[in-house]
Amino acid sequence: MPRIFGHGQFLGQHEQRWQAPGFSVARLVPTVPEHGVEEHTHAEGHFVLVLRGSYVSSARGAPALAREPLLVYNPPGTVHRDRFRDLQGGVFVTVAVQVATLREYADAIALPDHACVLEGLAQRVARRLAAAGGEAGTADALTIESLCAELLDATATYGRTLAYRQAPAWLWRARERIHDDCGSQLGLADIAAAAGVHPVHLTRAFRRHFGGTPGDYLRRCRLAKAAGLLRARSHQGLAAVADACGYADQAHFSHAFKRAFGLSPARYREALRPPAQVCQIQDRHRRPA
Incomplete structure (x- = not known):
C-alpha cells in the first residue's frame, strides 16, 4: 500500500x-x-x-x-x-x-x-x-x-x-455530432452508431483524447450555446433558451448555468445589457402604476 x-x-x-x-x-x-x-x-x-x-x-x-x-x-x-x-x-x-x-x-x-x-x-x-x-x-x-x-x-x-493531434477521424465525427446536436436528447448509442464504433470504445477513446466523457462535452456545449443565446437574443424567454439547449426544464437549466458561470441566466443576461438600457429598465420599475 x-x-x-x-x-x-x-x-x-x-x-x-x-x-x-x-x-x-x-x-x-x-x-x-x-x-x-x-x-x-x-x-x-x-x-x-x-x-x-x-x-x-x-x-x-x-x-x-x-x-x-x-x-x-x-x-x-x-x-x-x-x-x-x-x-x-x-x-x-x-x-x-x-x-x-x-x-x-x-x-x-x-x-x-x-x-x-x-x-x-x-x-x-x-x-x-x-x-x-x-x-x-x-x-x-x-x-x-x-x-x-x-x-x-x-x-x-x-x-x-x-x-x-492523435484523435482518429471517427472520433472527430462523434465530437462534431455532439456539438451540432447538443440541443437534442442524444444517447450514447446514437453517437457511437454515427461514428461506427461500440459505445464502450467511444467512451474510452473520448476520455483518452479529449479529457472527459461524451456527456462532459455535451454539458459544455449546452452551456456555451445557452450563453450565446442569452447574449444574442436578449428578449427570448429563459424557458425557450432551456428548451433550445436540451435542458429538461428551466429550473434544471438555471441550476446548471449558475454552477458553471457563478450567475443565474437572468443575472448573466442583465450583466450583458448596456448601462443605459439597465437604467431605463430600473426607472420603469420605480414608476408608480
Missing part, C-alpha cells in the same frame, strides 16, 4: 511557502536520497517544477533523466516514485491544488487524467508563479491565485492539443 501524502506534503525542506484560496505553493530543496524514495501518492492534484537538478519521473513524456527546467502535473491519486537523482543543488517548486478546487474548475476545463510533462505556455506560467512567490513572499493572494488558475488552463490546453 503506497504512502498517501496530505495537503502540501512533499519530500523536501521548505524554503518558502505562499498561499491562495484553493492552492498551496512552495519552494523546496530535496532531502530524501534516490534510494530512500518509495512509491507514494498524493490526495491532491499537484505540479512539480524542477528549477535545478536531475530528476527521474514516470510521467508521460518524461525522459529517462530530466534536466531543469521540467514541469510535471500529477492528478490526485497518481502512484509514482518521482525523485532527484542527486540532492546536491536540487531546487523545486510545488503547486498543490485542493480536490474541491479541481471540482470547481472541472466545468470550465478538462485536465489530463494521467501524469504528464508539460511544456510551452504551462511551463512559462509555472516559472512566472515561482518568480512571483520568490520575491520575498510579497506577491498578493490574488496574483498567486490568478497564476495558479492560468496554470490549470494552460495544462488543459496543452493536454488537449496533444490529444487532438
Whole structure:
C-alpha cells in the first residue's frame, strides 16, 4: 500500500511557502536520497517544477533523466516514485491544488487524467508563479491565485492539443455530432452508431483524447450555446433558451448555468445589457402604476 501524502506534503525542506484560496505553493530543496524514495501518492492534484537538478519521473513524456527546467502535473491519486537523482543543488517548486478546487474548475476545463510533462505556455506560467512567490513572499493572494488558475488552463490546453493531434477521424465525427446536436436528447448509442464504433470504445477513446466523457462535452456545449443565446437574443424567454439547449426544464437549466458561470441566466443576461438600457429598465420599475 503506497504512502498517501496530505495537503502540501512533499519530500523536501521548505524554503518558502505562499498561499491562495484553493492552492498551496512552495519552494523546496530535496532531502530524501534516490534510494530512500518509495512509491507514494498524493490526495491532491499537484505540479512539480524542477528549477535545478536531475530528476527521474514516470510521467508521460518524461525522459529517462530530466534536466531543469521540467514541469510535471500529477492528478490526485497518481502512484509514482518521482525523485532527484542527486540532492546536491536540487531546487523545486510545488503547486498543490485542493480536490474541491479541481471540482470547481472541472466545468470550465478538462485536465489530463494521467501524469504528464508539460511544456510551452504551462511551463512559462509555472516559472512566472515561482518568480512571483520568490520575491520575498510579497506577491498578493490574488496574483498567486490568478497564476495558479492560468496554470490549470494552460495544462488543459496543452493536454488537449496533444490529444487532438492523435484523435482518429471517427472520433472527430462523434465530437462534431455532439456539438451540432447538443440541443437534442442524444444517447450514447446514437453517437457511437454515427461514428461506427461500440459505445464502450467511444467512451474510452473520448476520455483518452479529449479529457472527459461524451456527456462532459455535451454539458459544455449546452452551456456555451445557452450563453450565446442569452447574449444574442436578449428578449427570448429563459424557458425557450432551456428548451433550445436540451435542458429538461428551466429550473434544471438555471441550476446548471449558475454552477458553471457563478450567475443565474437572468443575472448573466442583465450583466450583458448596456448601462443605459439597465437604467431605463430600473426607472420603469420605480414608476408608480
